[in-house]
Amino acid sequence: MPEDDPIAFSLFIEWVYNGALPNVQSQGYVDSLYDLYIFAEKICMNSSDMKDYIMDKIQDVSRSHNLLPTPATVRKVYHKDRSEDSNLNLFCVQVLVFDLTMKWGNREVVGADWMRRKSFMDNLKQELGGLLELCKDNETLFNHFVWELYFKNNPEEAAVDPRRRDDSRPNSRCRFHGYHGNGNVCYQDKK
Ligand SMILES: [Zn+2]
Numbered sequence: 001m002p003e004d005d006p007i008a009f010s011l012f013i014e015w016v017y018n019g020a021l022p023n024v025q026s027q028g029y030v031d032s033l034y035d036l037y038i039f040a041e042k043i044c045m046n047s048s049d050m051k052d053y054i055m056d057k058i059q060d061v062s063r064s065h066n067l068l069p070t071p072a073t074v075r076k077v078y079h080k081d082r083s084e085d086s087n088l089n090l091f092c093v094q095v096l097v098f099d100l101t102m103k104w105g106n107r108e109v110v111g112a113d114w115m116r117r118k119s120f121m122d123n124l125k126q127e128l129g130g131l132l133e134l135c136k137d138n139e140t141l142f143n144h145f146v147w148e149l150y151f152k153n154n155p156e157e158a159a160v161d162p163r164r165r166d167d168s169r170p171n172s173r174c175r176f177h178g179y180h181g182n183g184n185v186c187y188q189d190k191k
Helices: 006-018 025-042 050-064 071-077 086-102 105-109 114-135 138-150
Strands: none
Touching: 006 025, 006 050, 025 050, 025 071, 025 086, 050 086, 071 086, 071 114, 086 114, 086 138, 105 114, 114 138
16 A cells, blocks of 8 residues: 555654544645545554554545545445455545535425425435446445345434544443454554
């Protein structure tokens, strides 16, 4: 990865030296953070601290500017050479499902006039076309997507933005972190 992704590699060096990464509000930066996470996973560090830190950064930057993983990023995350059990996959698919249910879960359209319903259906068809394109060569992504959609049938659950972290609640703060317990303490508690 370092050779073909100089930005992610320079972020890796920055993290090694400073133990921190900047807050840059751009899609390109978030894309690099995903690359960096995949790299951190590849080098198999014993601790999940770095991955957990990058995950927090991905969540914060994505949320503050309403950014989603691009189709190219989703393909990298759901690449066949990666473990599908990664927290990055979980986060990625949950963000996609959250976005879809927020945009298209609008029941008002049921009683709306024909024109409005048609426009809604046309837009939805376009959106689903993009999703189909992403899933057609990727059964794992499709399975995860359908599972999350089914799970998110609960309206309360569906309204929770996966990009939102509540540091006062460990379940929310560490939702996409590695295993904590048995001596594995969250990096946030080591400060
Ligand atoms: Zn944690």
